[in-house]
Amino acid sequence: MSTSFAQQSPTGPARIRAERGRRGTKVLIGTDTYPPDVNGAAYFTARLARGLVERGAEVHLLCPSPSGVPHVVVRDGVIEHRLRSMPSLAHESVRLALPPGVRGHLDRLLERLRPDAVHIQNHFLIGRMLARAAHDHDVPVIATNHFMPENLFDHLRVPRPLRPYTARLAWWDLGRVLSRVEHVTTPTPAAARLLLDQGFARPVEPVSCGIDLDRFHPLPARSALSERRRLRGRFGLADRTTMLFVGRLDEEKNADELIRSLAHTPDVQLALAGQGSHRGRLEELARAERVADRVVFLGFVAHEDLPDVYRCADVFTIAGTAELQSIATLEAMASGLPIVAVDAMALPHLVEEGRNGYLYPPGSPIELAARVNAVVSDEAVRARLGEHSRSMAERHRLEDSLERFEAIYRRAGAIVPAQRGTT
Incomplete structure (x- = not known):
């Protein structure tokens, strides 16, 4: 037929x-x-x-x-x-x-x-x-x-x-x-x-x-201290406790709160990886707050170098109040970092209080500093929080x-x- x-x-x-x-x-x-x-x-x-x-x-x-x-x-x-x-x-x-x-x-x-x-x-x-x-x-x-x-x-x-x-x-x-x-x-x-x-x-x-869990991962525990020291030297960072932010240095990211918090975290340095329209203002603020010696502007970080930037840090901090997810926070979590984030928009989805980090109220650098100090003052606590960050990141393969x-x-x-x- x-x-x-x-x-x-x-x-x-x-x-x-x-x-x-x-x-x-x-x-x-x-x-x-x-x-x-x-x-x-x-x-x-x-x-x-x-x-x-x-x-x-x-x-x-x-x-x-x-x-x-x-x-x-x-x-x-x-x-x-x-x-x-x-x-x-x-x-x-x-x-x-x-x-x-x-x-x-x-x-x-x-x-x-x-x-x-x-x-x-x-x-x-x-x-x-x-x-x-x-x-x-x-x-x-x-x-x-x-x-x-x-x-x-x-x-x-x-x-x-x-x-x-x-x-x-x-x-x-x-x-x-x-x-x-x-x-x-x-x-x-x-x-x-x-x-x-x-x-x-x-x-x-x-x-x-x-998040690419193979690309972003923690340092091996047996060599973490020496490798972190080496990576800090590579990026021009002092070998000291480091809080990190990765992202645009623009208004809605509120990086000024991170800088202001340093007055209450005397043993901590801040590394800022990224570019943006507010960099000049942030540099002036660091000088005005007398913490410029503990603020390092890394500028634009090439894609292939980004995993190593996270491995330099002890804690990831983010103050942006307009985050629909925050890829940078996910990358930090996959890298085994504790998180201290502002309690706004989608960031609470990435923080389980006391398990992988802490939230702080928007506009409160003193509260931010208190959370950072709670993370970095005890290496065992920092390691435990970082491990849970990694396990949470695995939900976002x-x-x-x-x-x-x-x-x-x-x-x-x-x-x-x-x-x-x-x-």
Whole structure:
């Protein structure tokens, strides 16, 4: 019995689903920030893309060109489609994709690739353009939210009296974009609740950013002291008790509280790894507080050197009040460090009081110092807290996060287009 041509060669959505079933996962990730940008969302997206490739997926990534010139390049198996861009007035390292001509490029790219899913990491320029184009091409869209308005106030020079109104507008805009996608994730339950508290009516799934437990690990106990001494020398640190912060030195990170706490921790030095707009102010504060001899600004630390920076420290401290998870804190935990963190946003998810560290009230450097002293005054206590940090980090295996995202892509790709609706 003969078979019709239509049965042999399905067209439209049926053809796309048939093709998806015959190959491995193919995903197109869209983001407004990606390395060489230095921020948590960029680093997460890079780990996600490279991790998916290692698991056999075909990964295409759409992001701004760091030079401004559009091009395609393959790095670590990820096919980067770099869009024409211009410098951002808000941040020295972030560039903005130029919208003219982008929609036609997206249409051609989606028609050629036919990915199982599009995964947007931001709701700004690239994220919203790609989401709309993907829906027009019957490609499901997953969104991961890394955004809080507080992360932009300082860069955009928003006056403090206007920040509440700006925040409400920003949350409304985010909700409008996310309401059009098939599945929304964010790194922690606290970050998911925050979206719901801001009026977002759709389910939000917490999926940890994940951590590479092989790359970030504690020093071997038998050689820890000598190796830590060697690493401190390598980074220009004195061989003394060290509290560490890794991250941007920008307003919402509140690194000034870490510096002010040193007046109450006389035997401790602070190492700050990262760059940011507030570095000059922090240097002035260290001098004003008369602790400049115990504050070391390490500046930008290369990706390959970061594990050794954690191994220099005795305790990791973080004062940022706008953390949706904090990849740096996870890295510190995986490295076997006790944690002293501000009791704000998602950080309490990473601290079990008295078991892997302590929380302190926002804006209280004296309380921060008391917690640090409780950690470092007894080496046995410090070691016990660090061991539990490592065991907690094991709940955030990168492989588990990658596996979950792959499952989300497959499920979204299996949904009948009519059930998804349109933008």
